[in-house]
Amino acid sequence: MSLEDIIQETKTYYCLECGKCTSICPVARYDPAFSPRAMIENALLGPEDDLVFNRELFSCLTCYTCQQRCPSDVDFPVFVRKARTIAQDNGQHGICAHSGQLQSLARLMTSPDIKQRRLEWLSDKYRTSDDSDVLLWVGCAPYFEAIFEDIEFRALDITEASLKILNLLGIEPKLLPDEKCCGHDVVWTGDVETFKKLAEHNATQIKESGVQKIIFSCPEGYRTLKLDYPNYGFDVGCELQHISEFLADRIEKGGVKFNEVKKRVTYQDPCRLGRHLGIYDAPRKVLKSIPGIEFVEMQYSGWDAICCGTSAWTNCDSYSNMIRAERLSEATATKAETLITCCPKCQTHFRCAMTDKGKEKRSMPSIEVMDLANLVANAIEEGSNLSK
Amino acid sequence: MAEFEPKIIVFACNWCTYAAADLAGTSRVQYPPNAYIVRMMCSGMINPSYVLRAFEDGADGVIVSGCHYTDCHYIDGPVKCDAMFAKLKRLVHILGLEDERLKREMISTSEGTVFARVVREFVSELKRLGPSPFSSLRNSRKEKAVA
Numbered sequence: 235m236s237l238e239d240i241i242q243e244t245k246t247y248y249c250l251e252c253g254k255c256t257s258i259c260p261v262a263r264y265d266p267a268f269s270p271r272a273m274i275e276n277a278l279l280g281p282e283d284d285l286v287f288n289r290e291l292f293s294c295l296t297c298y299t300c301q302q303r304c305p306s307d308v309d310f311p312v313f314v315r316k317a318r319t320i321a322q323d324n325g326q327h328g329i330c331a332h333s334g335q336l337q338s339l340a341r342l343m344t345s346p347d348i349k350q351r352r353l354e355w356l357s358d359k360y361r362t363s364d365d366s367d368v369l370l371w372v373g374c375a376p377y378f379e380a381i382f383e384d385i386e387f388r389a390l391d392i393t394e395a396s397l398k399i400l401n402l403l404g405i406e407p408k409l410l411p412d413e414k415c416c417g418h419d420v421v422w423t424g425d426v427e428t429f430k431k432l433a434e435h436n437a438t439q440i441k442e443s444g445v446q447k448i449i450f451s452c453p454e455g456y457r458t459l460k461l462d463y464p465n466y467g468f469d470v471g472c473e474l475q476h477i478s479e480f481l482a483d484r485i486e487k488g489g490v491k492f493n494e495v496k497k498r499v500t501y502q503d504p505c506r507l508g509r510h511l512g513i514y515d516a517p518r519k520v521l522k523s524i525p526g527i528e529f530v531e532m533q534y535s536g537w538d539a540i541c542c543g544t545s546a547w548t549n550c551d552s553y554s555n556m557i558r559a560e561r562l563s564e565a566t567a568t569k570a571e572t573l574i575t576c577c578p579k580c581q582t583h584f585r586c587a588m589t590d591k592g593k594e595k596r597s598m599p600s601i602e603v604m605d606l607a608n609l610v611a612n613a614i615e616e617g618s619n620l621s622k
Numbered sequence: 623m624a625e626f627e628p629k630i631i632v633f634a635c636n637w638c639t640y641a642a643a644d645l646a647g648t649s650r651v652q653y654p655p656n657a658y659i660v661r662m663m664c665s666g667m668i669n670p671s672y673v674l675r676a677f678e679d680g681a682d683g684v685i686v687s688g689c690h691y692t693d694c695h696y697i698d699g700p701v702k703c704d705a706m707f708a709k710l711k712r713l714v715h716i717l718g719l720e721d722e723r724l725k726r727e728m729i730s731t732s733e734g735t736v737f738a739r740v741v742r743e744f745v746s747e748l749k750r751l752g753p754s755p756f757s758s759l760r761n762s763r764k765e766k767a768v769a
Contacts, residue, residue, distance in 0.1 A: 335671035
C-alpha cells in the first residue's frame with residue numbers, strides 16, 4: 235500500500251488545516267515536535283520520506299481524541315497506523331518500549347510449532363468448562379504477569395477476578411489453551427504481516443471451539459477482535475462483550491447483589507473501550523450500582539478523557555510520563571482513594587509512572603489504581619447467582 | 623541428510639566470559655564451532671528482548687554468561703542478570719519453549735576450559751532436543767528475503 239492509497243482511504247485530503255487535532259492532542263501538549271496537523275500536511279504536500287522517516291510517526295497514541303474533534307472526520311489514528319506499515323517496510327520500527335520484547339513475543343507466537351503453557355496459573359478455585367458456550371479471553375495476561383512483576387502489577391489478578399465474577403454469576407467459561415496474542419500491538423505499530431498470522435490462528439481456534447460469546451477483560455483485545463479482525467477479513471462468528479457490559483446487563487436484569495464497599499472512586503476511560511468502541515456508560519453503571527461507592531468524575535472524562543500516555547508499547551518517553559502525571563494529578567484532585575480503570579495497560583502505565591525513579595518522581599501524584607473487575611469481584615456477594 | 627547442527631548465541635560479558643572464550647582459543651582448547659558470541663559490556667545490561675530476538679532470528683539455544691558474583695566490574699551486574707534471567711525463564715516457559723534451551727552461566731576469565739566444556743555440553747543437549755520450535759520463523763523470513 236502506498237501513501238497515496240492511504241490518503242485516499244482515510245480521506246486525509248479533507249483536512250482543513252484548522253489545527254484542532256494538534257490543540258487537543260495529549261502528546262502535542264508536551265512534545266513541541268509532534269503535530270497531527272503538520273503530519274497530514276507533510277503527507278499531502280511533502281515527499282513520502284518526510285512522513286515515513288519522521289520519528290514522531292511512532293509518538294501518536296492513536297487515542298482518537300483528535301478524530302473526535304476533526305470537523306472533516308479525518309481518521310488520523312488509522313492514517314498513522316497505515317503509514318507505520320510503510321515505515322516498517324522501510325526498516326523504521328519506532329522506539330519500542332521494554333526494548334521491543336512484547337513485539338518479539340507476538341512475533342514468536344506466530345510459530346505454528348509451539349505449544350504454549352499459558353494456563354498454568356489456573357487453580358481449582360475457579361470452575362471452567364470445555365463445553366461452555368462462553369469464552370473468557372485471557373489475552374496477554376500470563377506474559378504481563380511475568381514482565382511487570384517489578385512494578386507490582388499482577389495482570390492475572392484481573393483475569394482471576396473476571397473468572398470469579400463469571401463463576402458467581404453461574405457461568406463456567408471456557409478458556410482457550412492455545413490462544414495467541416490478539417495482534418493489537420503489532421497491528422498498531424504497522425506489522426500487519428504478523429497481525430494476519432495471529433488473527434488467522436485465533437479466528438480458527440475460536441470457530442473450532444464453537445462458542446457463542448466471548449467475554450473480554452481487556453479492551454484492546456475486544457477492540458481488535460471486534461473491529462480489526464473483520465476489517466482484515468477474519469470472522470470469529472460470535473458475540474463479543476466486555477466484562478463491564480456483561481455486568482451492566484446482569485445488573486439491569488437484577489439479581490446481582492453487592493456487599494457495601496466504602497470508597498470514593500474515580501474512573502479512567504481506556505481509549506480503546508471509550509473512544510474506539512463508544513462504551514462509556516457500562517463501567518459507570520457498574521460502579522454506581524455498588525452500595526457505598528462514591529463515584530466522582532475527573533475534570534476530563536468520557537469522550538474527553540486523557541489517555542494513559544502510551545499505546546501499543548511504542549515510544550514511551552518523558553512526554554508520556556508528563557501525560558501520566560497530568561492524568562494522575564487530575565485523579566488525585568477528585569480526592570478519590572482509588573482510580574478505577576478497565577484496561578490492564580492503563581494500569582501498567584500508571585503504576586510504572588508512580589514507581590518511576592526518575593526526576594519526575596517528586597512531582598508524580600500517588601493514588602491506588604485498580605481494575606473494575608477486581609473491585610467488583612471483591613464486592614460481589616457469594617451466591618448472588620439468581621438470574622440465569 | 624546431514625546431522626542437525628544447532629546454532630547457539632552466547633551473550634558474554636566483556637570482562638569475564640568473553641575473556642574466557644578468548645583464553646579457550648589461545649590455549650587451543652577444542653570445542654564445537656556452533657557458538658556465536660555476542661560481547662556485552664556486562665551481563666547486567668542484557669535485556670530479555672535480546673534473547674527473545676535471538677530465538678526469533680533462529681537461535682536453537684542461548685547462553686547468558688557473565689562474571690561470578692564477586693568479580694563484576696560494575697559491582698552488581700550478575701545480580702541484575704539473575705533477576706532478568708528469572709523473568710526471561712518465565713516468559714519462554716509460557717511461550718512453550720523447552721527450559722533447557724536457555725542457560726545461565728558464570729564463567730570467569732581464567733576458566734577457558736569451563737567455557738569450552740559448557741559449549742560442548744550445550745551442543746550435545748541441543749542435538750538431542752532438535753531444532754527450536756521457532757526455527758520455522760527464520761525460514762519464512764529467509765524466503766521473504768530471497769523473494
